Amino acid sequence: IGALKIRPDEALAINCIHSLQRVTKNGRDSILSTFYSMNPKIVTVVEDEVDLTHEDFGDCFSECLRFFSLFFDSLEESFSRTSNERLMLERTSARSIVNILACEDSEVYERREKGAQWAWRLKEAGFIHAAFS
Numbered sequence: 001i002g003a004l005k006i007r008p009d010e011a012l013a014i015n016c017i018h019s020l021q022r023v024t025k026n027g028r029d030s031i032l033s034t035f036y037s038m039n040p041k042i043v044t045v046v047e048d049e050v051d052l053t054h055e056d057f058g059d060c061f062s063e064c065l066r067f068f069s070l071f072f073d074s075l076e077e078s079f080s081r082t083s084n085e086r087l088m089l090e091r092t093s094a095r096s097i098v099n100i101l102a103c104e105d106s107e108v109y110e111r112r113e114k115g116a117q118w119a120w121r122l123k124e125a126g127f128i129h130a131a132f133s
Contacts, residue, residue: 004038011041021047021112032125043127045118052100052112064100067112068093 006012014035023031035043050067054060071093079086099110113121119129 006038012038014038014040014043016044017046018048020045020118021110025053025111028121029124032121032127036126042130043122045122047115047118048112049114050112051114051117052110053117057101061101064097068097 020028020031048067051063052060052067054063072090075086075089079089096110123129
């Protein structure tokens with residue numbers, strides 16, 4: 001934290017976009033506590049609204065299928081079949097699906113949680129919810 005050289009007269013903003021899903025389940029509370037200790041003015045968390053932390057394979061498979069079906073449908077509507085952006089997103093998603101469904105827990109590098117789970121984790125770390133104005 002000291003390496004950031006945060007000055008008292010500066011406002012710190014922490015912006016986490018699709019990055020916390022790659023933190024291990026056990027490390028998530030720890031990193032949020034670290035963020036809290038930095039006394040930021042604002043913390044934003046942007047993650048997919050899906051729970052892929054199920055221990056049961058069937059539940060995880062069903063949720064994964066639901067989420068990625070919707071995601072691929074949105075790609076179909078948003079990009080042409082020959083779009084490089086679409087191809088990149090499809091490849092990244094394919095790797096995520098394999099990682100989520102085929103890897104042992106110790107090898108999984110991403111586990112997505114729903115907003116309610118993140119809200120609970122943030123509250124437990126000491127953050128308070130601020131409404132949009």
